[in-house]
Amino acid sequence: xxxxxxxxxxxxxxxxxxxxxxxxxxxxxxPTVQSGPHIGHVRAALSFDLLRxxxxxxxxxxxxxxxxxxxxxxxxxGATASExxxxxxxxxxxxxxxxxxxxxxxxPTYEPRATASVPQMQELIETLIGRGHAxxxxxxxxxxxxDVRSWSQYGALTHQSVxxxxxxxxxxxxxxxxPQDFALWKGSKPDEPADAMWSSPWGAGRPGWHIECSAxxxxxxxxxxxxxxxxxxxxxxxxxxxxxxxxxxGEGFAQYWVHNGLVTVDGQKMSKSLGNFTxxxxxxxxxxxxxxxxxxxxxxxxxxxxxxxxxxxEAEAALGRIHSFVERAGRAAERNEMRRRGRDxxxxxxxxxxxxxGEFAEAMDDDxxxxxxxxxxxxxxxxxxxxxxxxxxxxxxxxLHEVREMIxxxxxxxxxAASGDADAEASALDALVQTMITQRAQARADKDWATADRIRxxxxxxxxxxxxxxxxxxxxxxx
Numbered sequence: 001x002x003x004x005x006x007x008x009x010x011x012x013x014x015x016x017x018x019x020x021x022x023x024x025x026x027x028x029x030x031p032t033v034q035s036g037p038h039i040g041h042v043r044a045a046l047s048f049d050l051l052r053x054x055x056x057x058x059x060x061x062x063x064x065x066x067x068x069x070x071x072x073x074x075x076x077x078g079a080t081a082s083e084x085x086x087x088x089x090x091x092x093x094x095x096x097x098x099x100x101x102x103x104x105x106x107x108p109t110y111e112p113r114a115t116a117s118v119p120q121m122q123e124l125i126e127t128l129i130g131r132g133h134a135x136x137x138x139x140x141x142x143x144x145x146x147d148v149r150s151w152s153q154y155g156a157l158t159h160q161s162v163x164x165x166x167x168x169x170x171x172x173x174x175x176x177x178x179p180q181d182f183a184l185w186k187g188s189k190p191d192e193p194a195d196a197m198w199s200s201p202w203g204a205g206r207p208g209w210h211i212e213c214s215a216x217x218x219x220x221x222x223x224x225x226x227x228x229x230x231x232x233x234x235x236x237x238x239x240x241x242x243x244x245x246x247x248x249x250g251e252g253f254a255q256y257w258v259h260n261g262l263v264t265v266d267g268q269k270m271s272k273s274l275g276n277f278t279x280x281x282x283x284x285x286x287x288x289x290x291x292x293x294x295x296x297x298x299x300x301x302x303x304x305x306x307x308x309x310x311x312x313x314e315a316e317a318a319l320g321r322i323h324s325f326v327e328r329a330g331r332a333a334e335r336n337e338m339r340r341r342g343r344d345x346x347x348x349x350x351x352x353x354x355x356x357x358g359e360f361a362e363a364m365d366d367d368x369x370x371x372x373x374x375x376x377x378x379x380x381x382x383x384x385x386x387x388x389x390x391x392x393x394x395x396x397x398x399x400l401h402e403v404r405e406m407i408x409x410x411x412x413x414x415x416x417a418a419s420g421d422a423d424a425e426a427s428a429l430d431a432l433v434q435t436m437i438t439q440r441a442q443a444r445a446d447k448d449w450a451t452a453d454r455i456r457x458x459x460x461x462x463x464x465x466x467x468x469x470x471x472x473x474x475x476x477x478x479x
Contacts, residue, residue: 001361001362001365001366002015002016002365003015003058003364003365004016004365004366004367005227005256005258005367005368006258006302006367007256007257007258008157008235008239008257008258009156009157009257013367014256016256018226019224019225019226019255021059022059022060022061023059023061023062023063024055024059024061024062024063024226024227025062025063025065025221025222025225025226026048026051026052026055026062026063026064026065026225026226026227026228026229027065027066027067027213027216027217027221027225027227027228027229027254028045028048028064028065028066028229028230029066029067029213029229029230029231029234029238030045030066030067030068030096030111031068031069031092031093031096032069032072032074032075032209033068033069033070033075033088033089033090033092033093033096034072034074034075034077034088034089034092035078035092036092036095036096036099036279036280036281037095037096037099037279037280038270038277038278038280039263039270039277039278039279039280039283039292039296039307040231040262040263040269040270040271040277041096041099041280042099042100042103042105042280042283042296043260043263043305044230044231044260045066045100045105046103046105046293046296046297047229047260047301048064048066048229048258048260049104049105049106049411050297050301050368050370050410050411051227051229051258051301051368052064052106053106053409053410053411054364054368054409057356057409058365062109063109063110063220064106064108064109064110065108065109065110065111065112065216065217065220065221066108066111067112067113067114067212067213067216068089068093068096068111068112068113068114069114069209069212070086070089070090070093070113070114070115071085071089071114071115071196071206071207072209075089076192076193076196079193082442083438084195085193085196086115086195087438090434090438091434093113094434095281098281099280102280102284102289102292103284103289103293103296104289104290104293104411105411106411110220112216112219112220114207114216117212117215117216117219118198118206118207120215120216120218120219121185121207121211121212121214121215122185122198122200122201122207123215124211124214124215124218124245124246124249125144125184125185125211126201127249127250128146128245128248128249129144131249131250132147132150133146133147133150133151133245133248133249134146134147134184134245135147135177136202137172137174137175137176137187138175139174139175141172141175141187142185142186142187142188142200142202142203142204142205143171143172143175143183143185143186143187143202143205144183144184144185144202145171145175145176145177145181145182145183145184146181146182146183146184146210146241146244146245146248147177147178147181148162148178148180148181148182148244149162149178150248151244151247151248153244153247153248154240154244156240156243156244157235157236157239157240157243157257158235158236158240160236160240162178162180165180165236165237166180167179167180168180168181168182168183168237170182170183170186170208170209171183171186171208182208182210182241183208184207184208184210184211184245185200185202185205185206185207185208185211186205186206186207186208187202187203187204187205188203188205188206209238210237210238210241210242210245211245213238213242214242214245214246214249214253217242217246217253217254218246218251223250223251223252224251224252224253224255225253226254226256227254227255227256227257227258228242228253228254228256228257228258229257229258229259230259230260231259231260231262232259232260232261232262232302233262233269233271234259235259239257243257259302260301260302261299261301261302261303261304262304262305263305263306263307264304264305264306265277265306265307278307286312287312287316288316288319290319290412290414291312291315291316291319292312292315293411293412294315294318294319294412295307295311295312295314295315297370297374297410297412298314298315298318298370298371298374299371300367300368300369300370300371301368301370302367318374318378319412321378321381322377322378322381322403322407322412323414325381325384325385325399325400325403326400326404326407328388329388329396329397329399329400329403330400332388332393332396332397333396333397336393336397355401355402355404355405356402356406356409357376357402357406359376360373360376360377363375363376370410373406373410374410376406377403377406377407377410380399380402380406381399381403383399384396384399384400384403387399433459433464433475434475436455436458436459437459437473437475439451440452440455440456440459440473441473443455459475463477464476464477465477
């Protein structure tokens with residue numbers, strides 16, 4: 001069966017045909033790191049982790065890029081006198097990394113920060129100006145806008161006309177030709193920190209949100225790639241604007257647009273702005289990480305997910321049935337292997353040519369049908385338990401191998417959990433050490449040598465070595 005994915009732009013299921021069958025390319029919009037992750041962020045990242053894992057099973061290599069938006073109005077607004085915007089962004093980024101690793105989400109192939117690709121953003125803006133699709137504001141503000149009416153395909157992703165769209169509110173409207181024009185570059189403001197500005201042909205400033213992803217996708221995946229992913233709430237204006245500016249610059253950009261559904265609370269999307277969110281750290285502290293992963297994966301990735309306390313209980317019970325069978329059948333398989341070896345009955349060994357059941361593959365190929373795939377897992381668990389009850393060792397072993405293979409693909413096996421725990425611990429340690437390094441740097445800048453020395457000694461006492469270099473302070477485990 002051919003893998004089919006729902007393409008938001010086409011508004012239908014499409015056969016997935018990668019540009020390079022030996023290397024599937026995928027860009028997913030990552031977090032804006034003004035504060036820590038809520039469980040909706042984890043659900044979004046998990047949706048694309050599941051897709052990535054299945055693509056890797058089907059095609060082999062997957063180049064997966066997930067960015068970090070570390071410069072943004074919200075990041076600047078969250079900064080304080082004691083924690084600059086860049087320190088806040090890094091600390092929050094570590095919290096996202098720890099939450100993702102906690103539920104076994106694989107690390108990206110590349111995870112670029114927006115601040116590391118500003119020259120590429122400026123290059124893309126210059127291309128758009130040269131092609132007549134962008135303009136510098138005539139008021140001398142330093143703002144640069146995308147001219148939406150210059151691009152006839154604007155609105156192609158969400159199938160809207162320009163006249164039906166709301167005005168873009170991402171920059172001062174006084175320099176705009178059209179209310180819907182959106183900011184590519186934002187001129188510096190007197191109340192913004194000097195280190196949040198970059199020089200440019202249009203004056204000191206910083207990039208707009210949308211241009212960041214277009215530039216990073218091109219830098220890491222080229223002008224054309226397979227899949228662009230993100231939450232349903234990013235379709236407009238973010239992804240619509242990405243598509244417009246990249247294609248207006250002459251690029252093929254994403255061949256498929258895939259969006260995950262949102263986590264809801266009483267019918268409303270979970271969001272920081274509405275104040276109805278549940279922090280990922282609180283959920284992971286209260287529940288086993290694999291239970292959290294199962295609960296978030298149990299609904300189809302495009303559907304809304306309304307989480308309640310019963311969601312965790314149901315996931316725990318379902319996962320318990322799977323793992324109980326694996327343990328029970330594993331003990332039986334070990335006994336069978338010992339029996340075969342003791343009797344030198346190599347010809348009784350069971351060979352497994354295809355470990356993934358056809359029904360499971362069909363479910364996953366049908367727009368990543370994880371709920372249906374989980375039903376196949378539980379069917380094999382039921383069959384395996386019945387085989388064990390009736391002494392059918394061969395059938396039980398086959399069910400065991402199939403279940404192990406399926407839960408490995410879904411990231412629900414114990415090995416994935418152990419890996420996720422290790423990654424989470426490493427991320428947590430890095431976050432703590434980096435916070436202390438930042439505090440030490442601030443103390444040195446304030447010439448508070450006593451505090452700086454005290455922090456250095458505390459780090460050294462923990463067995464951690466610091467190396468001060470021209471591009472910052474780096475740490476490692478001493479010895």
